[in-house]
Amino acid sequence: HGRLSGRGPDRRNRTGPNSMIPTLRHSTAELWSKLPSDLPKPPAGKKAGFLEGPSVDRDGNLLCVDIQAGRVYRISPAKKWEIVVEYDGTPNGLKLHKDGRAFIADRKNGLMVLDTKTGAIECLLSGPKAGAKFKGLNDLHFAANGDFVGRKQHASDREQGECELA
Numbered sequence: 639h640g641r642l643s644g645r646g647p648d649r650r651n652r653t654g655p656n657s658m659i660p661t662l663r664h665s666t667a668e669l670w671s672k673l674p675s676d677l678p679k680p681p682a683g684k685k686a687g688f689l690e691g692p693s694v695d696r697d698g699n700l701l702c703v704d705i706q707a708g709r710v711y712r713i714s715p716a717k718k719w720e721i722v723v724e725y726d727g728t729p730n731g732l733k734l735h736k737d738g739r740a741f742i743a744d745r746k747n748g749l750m751v752l753d754t755k756t757g758a759i760e761c762l763l764s765g766p767k768a769g770a771k772f773k774g775l776n777d778l779h780f781a782a783n784g785d786f787v788g789r790k791q792h793a794s795d796r797e798q799g800e801c802e803l804a
Contacts, residue, residue, distance in 0.1 A: 671717045678721070680707040691732030691778075693740070695754065701740060703729035710740065710752060710759075723757045731788075733778035743775040743788060 673687050680686050686707040693701050700713040701722070708729065710722040722740075727750065731743030734754075741762070742750040748764035748771060765771040772788075779787045 671713055671719070674719050677719060680704075680709070680724070684708065690730050691742070693732050693734045695734055695738070701732060701734065701754065703732050703742060705730045705745075710742065712754070722754060723752060723759050725759055731776050731778050733780060735780060741778055741786070743778050745772075745774055745776075748772050748775060749788065 673689075677686070684707050686704055686709070688705040688707075689702045689711075690705055691701075691703045695701060695712075698715045701710060702713075703710050705728055707724065708727045709724045710729065710732065712720050712722050714720075727742075727747045728745040729742045729750070730745055733741050735741060738754055740752040740754050742752055742759075744750050747761050749762045750759055751762045752759045775788050777788065781787060
């Protein structure tokens with residue numbers, strides 16, 4: 639009764655106009671852009687090219703993180719790549735706030751906040767409580783009311799499951 643859990647006889651594998659699951663169209667993906675070889679190489683021992691957290695800003699630029707290189711890239715609609723910031727971290731998720739700041743889930747440092755105009759980055763929250771670090775903070779989302787929700791990777795128990803931050 640009113641549940642959206644996907645369980646029960648009312649949530650069978652149905653698609654179409656009377657279902658919550660839309661009918662999917664077949665389409666073919668095309669390469670839009672790739673990491674250019676003329677970008678500066680990452681520091682010794684790091685590789686570039688493991689991209690995550692795609693988000694589009696109000697100017698139509700695509701921002702994403704490079705997990706292994708500790709970078710945030712901005713790709714213009716004209717497909718010009720630039721490094722917004724390179725830092726000592728393992729960023730693996732990015733979400734743009736309505737004020738233009740980028741919030742970054744970083745496996746090494748916790749929740750980071752990036753000024754996308756200046757490239758200034760700082761740790762906003764290193765863990766769920768004082769003295770504790772996040773164990774693989776990953777996906778990020780802002781609710782309509784402005785609340786922030788983050789998810790930890792590889793959740794195997796309640797402590798490592800979802801975490802809500804306001």
